[in-house]
Amino acid sequence: MKSIYLFLALTIPLLSFGQSTPCSIDNFGNNFENAEFGLHAKYIANDFDVEESIIMEINKITPTIVRNIGVADVFIYNDDDGQPGTLITSFVDIIPTSQTLVSNNFGLPWYEVELDLPSTVSLVGLTGGSKYWIGLFVTAGSDGGSGNFWEVKTNGDSALTHTSLDQGATWTPSPSGNDGVFQVFGSCSIVVPLPDGYCEIVEAGNNFENAEMGLDAKFIANDFDIEEDVIMQLDKILPTIVNNIDTADIFIYEDDNGKPGTLITSFQNITPTSQTQVSSNFGLPWYEVELNLPNPVSLEGLSGGSKYWVGLFVTMGSDAGSANFWEVKSNATTAVTHTSLDQGDTWTPNPSSYDGVFQVSGICSIVEPEPIGFCEIIEEGNNFENAEIGLNSKYIANDFDIEEGTIMELNKIIPTIVNNIGVADIFIYEDNNGQPGTLITSFQDVVPTSQTQVSSNFSLPWYEVELELPSSVSLEGLPGGSKYWIGLFVTAGSDGASNNFWEVKSNGTTAYIHTSVDQGATWIASTSNYDGVFQVSGICSTVEPEPIGACEIIELGNGFENAEFGLNLKYIANDFDIAEGVTMEINKILPTLINNIEVADIFIYEDNNGQPGTLITSFQNVTPTSQTQVSNNFNLPWYEVALDLPNSVLLEGLAGGSKYWIGLKTTLGPGGGSANFWEVKSNGDTAFTHTSLDQGATWTPSTSGFDGVFQVFGVCSEEEPEPIGACEIIEAGNNFENAEVGLNTKYIANDFDIEEGVTMEINKITPTIINNIEVADIFIYEDNDGQPGNLITSFQDVVPTSQTQVSSNFSLPWYEVELELPS
Structure with missing residues (x-):
């Protein structure tokens, strides 16, 4: 039976090593029942498993082999779907430490062959455990005989023995279903879980090449960088220092153009958590000195990343050396070490351009950017002064205002409520002269995303209750701004209180809180002139006012009934009319096309007796601003294709009105269709669609009497007739x-x-x-x-x-x- 004598399983976000303990993996035999022949003539490999969350430093292998051996080549492989995979490492010509005779079954000598590895091999048990393979190839020993065999068994519970005749290039499993007999020895350690978000910045050394003298006599500072949008809660510093220390003063600085700048915070007389000697270079003791900060320091990587500085000043320790030195290196990639003789008032860079060796670590989080257009309206509290009782027995509503010209897609509400809740019913109302009016929409049984206690005022638990709406609600600020109301009704939560209360304040600036005992049919204003405390948030956009005189001409479709074929092969034109006395500055065309396009050539024509006439202007290779799919009729993609003209075109409606024509020719887009089509309809009331195979020299009307579907946009003005x-x-x-x-x-x-x-x-x-x-x-x-x-x-x-x-x-x-x- 295969087993591991040290078993500890942990869920790990990152790896760190705990205390190491001797351990072994035993793949026991089955009474020497059989053996795989030819260990001296081919590679033979067997597998073993390292449990999840275990680090095993392998240092010895003990296979059971028929006949003694001379030397062994040992190979360690990753697993490749149940057979030996990528080679991790190998050792050649290992002389056995011992060969112990353990059986004479079948009249043959069976040995436990102890193979000590020249150096340890570190193997990690990843999530679910990890499989590895030991491969062997030997030379025959003094027993002589026809060859060496590796003991196998039929009652194995892992992958089968595999053999290779081409030095591990390809592998063949045992045709008899046998599994190898061997032991693996080493030292095991558990994977110590690090906190969620643990991170470290390591300024690695350069073989202890040098050190900045006088850390016990002057301030020495080194820099580190935090990436953009990362917040690091710095809680540990690990400098490498010559001679041990007693205590350290720690200083965290902002950057000032490549040197320490404004002091952010400092900690005095910090006793090291540990001091681990890591070198004796130059006959001096070099220590990794672990300094845990009394409180974490929050540092943020702003746009482009941010530089910060760690400054140290120490008192000497028990080593009683002449001074303390901070390790430095010449292969730096950041700013150089700086020193200060006046407690950080002025700084001098290292004249040899050395940079410090140290690590900083803590908890990192990513700054999640707010969605584009994120906005919130906050009705702040007044120190939890009061609350409206009965949110679990009546409707309570509070108002908020949206500025003129703003559209808010409301998606979250955060009221402050006394006692936690089960679920909430949410109501959004229009305003009716300072009280809730027409119901816009409602959501029932909304489960809070979170309930965060923010106060214990009056010995009661006050919670910010985050309620995400199942779907966003679009609210618009009309001229002068618009008032809306949030109404709530809740069920009591696990706190077990008899009532829920909505926090209110006496210093509100909007309408008073209103309550309703008849499900919103009638409302009563707060008699104490209180106003509610809450937040609403969502995505806001500004209503872009139409240009003065904005206008459009729309040739509506007819249920995507048909389309004129070949817009990428010929010119297709459709007409539109401008009323008498109107001047239109055309700036956009929106035809409905089948299959998307890459670019379009656009032509504007005068009318010639019901067909395209003189060309007014044209635009080549116009890239669509957008292509919005609006139908799948006939299993084809129909798009509204927005084409902004490079320059506006001035068209005038003369006496009786004037007809103009838009012509198009496209190049087919990446959608994969065979051609582009322009949507047409049979119920048109203007001239028919016309096509041209000769670049507009001659035109042919639609033989089916179809008319095109499109829109024309621009700015219109009406001529004021002279008196x-x-x-x-x-x-x-x-x-x-x-x-x-x-x-x-x-x-x-x-x-x-x-x-x-x-x-x-x-x-x-x-x-x-x-x-x-x-x-x-x-x-x-x-x-x-x-x-x-x-x-x-x-x-x-x-x-x-x-x-x-x-x-x-x-x-x-x-x-x-x-x-x-x-x-």
Whole structure:
């Protein structure tokens, strides 16, 4: 029977070695029943198992062999699915330590052959235990005879004996189902479990090449780096120091451009947990000195990673050397050792560019980035001052506000509740004039994700109860912001209390807490003017306002009834109409296509009597912004393909409205279809789909009367019709050749003429003026023989409607100043 005399099984996050104990694995024989022939002529291998969580340092093998041997080659293999696998190590020409005769069965001498390995082999029992193989090849000994045999048995309980005629390249299992007889000896240790998240940073030495003198006389500091998004709770430092120490002062610093910076914290008179001598180089004792910190220090790896420094100052120990030295090395990859003679006020780098040898260890965690758009609304408490009773017997609701223009996908609620709960019913309400209104949605029997006690005020347990919603709830902040309400009803939990309470506060800034004893039909506000304590969180996004005048033209589909074949082989065009008086700046096209695309060529045409006409503009190789699958009709993928135009295209609706055409040609995408198709419909109300095989030179309408499915987006403006009789008199300039100075110090007047028989109602004047103005006084005069005459009317302090710079001639700003008359 195969057994291991030291058995301890542990679940291990990381490996560390405990105390070592002698151990063996015994694969006992079955009364010398049989033996595998040819150990002197071929490799023979047998397996053994190392239990989970055991480290075995093998140092001896004792196989049972027929006839004595000269020397043995020993091979240690990993397992490969029940046969010898990768070679771990091998030893050649091992002379047996002893060969003890244990049987003369079948008239042959059977020996226990003791083979001490030249060096130990470390084998680890991983999760579930690990199988390894011992392979042997021997030379015949003084017994002579026809060969050597390795004892085997038929009652084995592990893998069968395997043999190899090609030095371990291939293996054959025993055809008789035999298993080998042998023992494996060594020392075993358990795998000591390290805490979840245990981590260490090791600045390895360089064969004890040198050391910084004076650790008992000055501060010495060395740096280490923490990766981005890692938080390390540092709790142990393990420097290598020449001569033992009595106590150590420990300093943790931020980095200041490659040297120790601001002191984060310090610990005085720390007694080492252990001091283990690891070298006697230069005839001096070198120790790994284990220093456990009284309290862990939290250090975070910020963007790009963060550097920190460990500083030490020690008192000398019992070795009574001339000084303490901190081991350093010349093959550093971080900042060099720094020393300070003034208790860390100033620092000097090592002139030989040495770097320190040490380890820091602790508990590491990864900073989980919040999801993109993560947001939370927190109604903070007021020192657990009070709580609304009866959350397990009535509905209690509290409000929160979402800012204008924000959409929150609410997915978590964290109320603070006295006494733990079983489950919660959650209700989301609109606001009704400062109280819960229309129910938006509800969730029943939500089990808390966690309940964390945060206070024992009034000798009661107060919990932050994390409630994740089964599905997110979309809430929008409308103009002016929007108020919503969270309602809760719970069952009491394991604390065994008769009531649950929702924490409230007297310093709230939103609506008061409301309660309902009729399942939300009516609500009563807190008579003590309390407000609830809770958090809501989710994913927030900003509602992007549509551009002023945003508009779209939609040619709706008809249930994905059909599609025009060959969009990657020919031009396909569909029409759309712009109403009279509307100008549209087209910036996006959204056709529905079968099979995704790589790029598209886009063509905008005028209309030519119901078919594409003159090309207005085109865009080549436009990459889709998105391709969203919207159907699997006919077992084909139908996509809405968003194509943003590189430049907007201005199209105008002339008298009676104007028709335009969009043409497309695509290259097939990676989806694997044979062609692209443009969705069409039979219930269209515009011109039919047209196709062209000659790059738009000629067009053919759909023979089935189909019309395309697509959308056109852009910015629309409507032409304001001029008032009936609108007119203007323009005194055009002459390239800004000159200007009359002093309009702000004197009156300046210019004339204009009105034709015979015309009456003009003047409402605006637009002079061109150098330098902008604040206000203008305006005077209208009759003519007096070629100069201003009688004053007709005047307007004081008229503020310009606009001032538009039209020139910088003579390096001066020239403005068209629009002045609308008050009457």
